[in-house]
Amino acid sequence: MVILEACGLHYAYPGGAPALAGLDLAVRRGRRLAILGPNGAGKTTLLLHLNGTLEPKSGQVRIDGAAMAHGRAQRASWRRRVGLVLQDPDDQLFAGTVAEDVSFGPLNLGLDESVVAARVAEALESLRIADLADRPPHMLSFGQKKRAAIAGAVAMRPDILLLDEPSAGLDPFGTVHLLAALDRLCQGGTTLVFTTHDVDLAWSWADDVALFATGQVVRQGEAETVLADHQALAAAHLKPPFLLELGLKARALGLLAADAPLPRKRADGLALLEGLAR
Amino acid sequence: MIRTDRLAAASRWKDKSLSEKAVTALGLMGLALALPPFPGALAVLVAASLLAWRSGVGPADWLALLAPPAAFIATGTVALAVEIDAAGLHLAADGGRAGLAVALRALAAVAALLLLAATTPTPALIGGLRRLGLAPELAEVALAIYRFIFILQDTAQTMHAVQAARLGTVGWRRRIRSAGLLAASLLPRALDRAHRQEIGLAARGFDGSLRTLSAHRPVSVWGLARAAILLVSIAGLGLAW
Numbered sequence: 158m159v160i161l162e163a164c165g166l167h168y169a170y171p172g173g174a175p176a177l178a179g180l181d182l183a184v185r186r187g188r189r190l191a192i193l194g195p196n197g198a199g200k201t202t203l204l205l206h207l208n209g210t211l212e213p214k215s216g217q218v219r220i221d222g223a224a225m226a227h228g229r230a231q232r233a234s235w236r237r238r239v240g241l242v243l244q245d246p247d248d249q250l251f252a253g254t255v256a257e258d259v260s261f262g263p264l265n266l267g268l269d270e271s272v273v274a275a276r277v278a279e280a281l282e283s284l285r286i287a288d289l290a291d292r293p294p295h296m297l298s299f300g301q302k303k304r305a306a307i308a309g310a311v312a313m314r315p316d317i318l319l320l321d322e323p324s325a326g327l328d329p330f331g332t333v334h335l336l337a338a339l340d341r342l343c344q345g346g347t348t349l350v351f352t353t354h355d356v357d358l359a360w361s362w363a364d365d366v367a368l369f370a371t372g373q374v375v376r377q378g379e380a381e382t383v384l385a386d387h388q389a390l391a392a393a394h395l396k397p398p399f400l401l402e403l404g405l406k407a408r409a410l411g412l413l414a415a416d417a418p419l420p421r422k423r424a425d426g427l428a429l430l431e432g433l434a435r
Numbered sequence: 436m437i438r439t440d441r442l443a444a445a446s447r448w449k450d451k452s453l454s455e456k457a458v459t460a461l462g463l464m465g466l467a468l469a470l471p472p473f474p475g476a477l478a479v480l481v482a483a484s485l486l487a488w489r490s491g492v493g494p495a496d497w498l499a500l501l502a503p504p505a506a507f508i509a510t511g512t513v514a515l516a517v518e519i520d521a522a523g524l525h526l527a528a529d530g531g532r533a534g535l536a537v538a539l540r541a542l543a544a545v546a547a548l549l550l551l552a553a554t555t556p557t558p559a560l561i562g563g564l565r566r567l568g569l570a571p572e573l574a575e576v577a578l579a580i581y582r583f584i585f586i587l588q589d590t591a592q593t594m595h596a597v598q599a600a601r602l603g604t605v606g607w608r609r610r611i612r613s614a615g616l617l618a619a620s621l622l623p624r625a626l627d628r629a630h631r632q633e634i635g636l637a638a639r640g641f642d643g644s645l646r647t648l649s650a651h652r653p654v655s656v657w658g659l660a661r662a663a664i665l666l667v668s669i670a671g672l673g674l675a676w
């Protein structure tokens with residue numbers, strides 16, 4: 158079931174080369190989609206189209222099959238359904254404290270103050286930053302700012318959450334925590350779309366993958382098929398994820414049954430090795 | 436501004452209600468201006484400094500806050516305390532007493548205001564002004580400027596560090612050149628950032644008003660009473676002397 162769809166998007170920044178050149182993308186409901194591509198491929202530009210910030214020169218974005226318009230009122234309802242977390246958290250945080258900042262979105266939804274307070278507490282808790290509630294954003298570390306910015310979008314409970322490089326700049330522990338928080342959201346029914354150039358992260362975490370190169374999606378589908386496509390990966394200037402290569406090699410050598418799941422996480426890879434040693 | 440906000444964020448008085456702090460600070464300022472400067476203004480200066488110390492402002496920070504206005508006041512005072520005539524440069528007829536009185540008053544009043552600034556984060560101050568009837572548009576512009584100051588400062592700091600790392604600040608010629616480059620690109624960069632902030636706000640349904648849920652700090656009657664006792668004692672001291 159496709160929930161969000163981009164069809165034939167064309168876009169060029171004023172005075173620039175085309176950033177999107179006939180882009181097609183389908184986002185499936187309730188799944189985690191990784192948009193993989195090198196620097197400058199147009200990932201951020203795409204996300205800005207998916208929440209209606211940028212208007213394509215041609216092509217359209219559809220939600221549940223309905224084409225989205227760029228009028229003021231339509232954009233507002235669009236953004237109720239599609240949340241966006243920017244690459245740089247400083248672009249997103251503005252209020253005096255983290256809790257105040259997180260309350261901004263829910264208040265704009267027109268919710269009661271008591272409901273908003275509950276949502277703020279929940280969002281801060283789910284990102285494990287409840288202890289930072291009263292801190293001014295400029296007194297946080299980068300990773301803490303990042304989580305605060307995500308909490309600000311999460312508190313609006315969008316159907317679809319777009320995240321631009323959510324793990325960039327986070328330490329390994331921070332990344333694990335963040336992914337766990339996003340997993341909880343996904344289990345709650347939120348569809349997640351995130352951009353990254355980390356193929357290993359995409360393999361360990363995403364259900365679907367879209368490969369991006371020079372303003373177009375060159376391949377999309379289930380992570381397992383897309384990330385094993387060496388040609389498509391090369392076109393996007395990316396390399397296959399290590400654990401996927403390991404699993405496929407084990408299969409090819411007859412060390413892993415053809416129907417056994419491929420290792421996705423570090424622990425799976427180690428378990429595979431232990432199984433072989435036995 | 437930057438220093439006061441850093442102090443305010445760490446202040447022990449951060450959670451005190453704004454009214455209590457405002458009554459204390461503005462009351463002290465009123466006394467500094469109304470009472471005879473000695474001992475009235477002196478008492479206000481001492482009280483403000485002690486309160487600042489109790490709220491968590493270290494002596495070094497307090498002096499650093501007071502220093503710039505004190506320097507201004509000192510230059511102004513010289514004009515009052517010194518006279519130049521045919522006989523040359525000499526102390527004013529009153530021995531500089533008027534100059535000293537004005538300086539003491541001004542310094543005490545400034546100290547009282549700094550006490551408020553160093554214990555209250557700017558957004559809380561702006562929120563208070565809004566509750567007092569400041570137009571919401573003005574309050575929001577003030578808040579946006581407040582954010583922008585940190586963005587500018589952060590951008591400038593990063594650019595400076597980057598220049599220094601590439602030896603752009605070795606020798607005064609290069610230092611001037613680097614400073615010029617920084618000044619030239621700081622504003623476009625900061626504006627670009629402001630534009631991206633707008634995108635960030637729009638993504639969360641920004642409709643022209645920056646509403647947030649701010650924590651309400653209840654006024655404590657005891658706190659207000661304490662402020663009143665302090666003010667009345669200083670007034671009594673100043674008048675009875």
Ligand SMILES: Nc1ncnc2c1ncn2[C@@H]1O[C@H](COP(=O)(O)OP(=O)(O)OP(=O)(O)O)[C@@H](O)[C@H]1O
Pocket residue numbers: 170171173175176194195196197198199200201202203354
């Ligand atoms: N504001 C802008 N003005 C002009 N050109 C831009 C602007 N923003 C991006 N571009 C150009 O559009 C293209 C796509 O940029 P985009 O930011 O979408 O890439 P990206 O995939 O997000 O890259 P990264 O991984 O570095 O974040 C790039 O060639 C870039 O130079």
Ligand SMILES: [Mg+2]
Pocket residue numbers: 200201202244321
């Ligand atoms: Mg980007």
